Amino acid sequence: MLLKPNDLGEFSLLNNVAENCQKIKIEDYVRRVNRELKKKLLESELEVDGVSVCLVTSRMRFEGERVWFECPICKVRRGVIYKVRGVVGCRKCSGLVYRKQRFKEMVEGRV
Numbered sequence: 231m232l233l234k235p236n237d238l239g240e241f242s243l244l245n246n247v248a249e250n251c252q253k254i255k256i257e258d259y260v261r262r263v264n265r266e267l268k269k270k271l272l273e274s275e276l277e278v279d280g281v282s283v284c285l286v287t288s289r290m291r292f293e294g295e296r297v298w299f300e301c302p303i304c305k306v307r308r309g310v311i312y313k314v315r316g317v318v319g320c321r322k323c324s325g326l327v328y329r330k331q332r333f334k335e336m337v338e339g340r341v
């Protein structure tokens with residue numbers, strides 16, 4: 231049998247070609263495990279020194295999802311929570327300011 235250019239031969243000869251086999255990609259497994267892990271994490275409840283802290287999500291563009299803490303005091307979603315003198319809450323509920331804010335207030339108070 232004479233083969234011509236672009237002639238792939240008979241179908242029975244192509245069984246060892248990658249395009250004819252089922253692909254098993256690691257990314258698919260990792261994506262599935264990440265979804266399952268995220269779901270379990272969101273269903274669980276965190277506890278910080280006896281205070282229950284919930285996790286909430288928000289939608290992002292392109293079907294993304296971001297995970298947040300829910301402040302136990304004001305119930306607003308936050309990226310960071312603090313423990314101050316035994317109280318767990320967000321920066322505003324805990325009455326915290328950044329060092330730079332304190333300095334700015336001191337300077338503005340003198341003017």
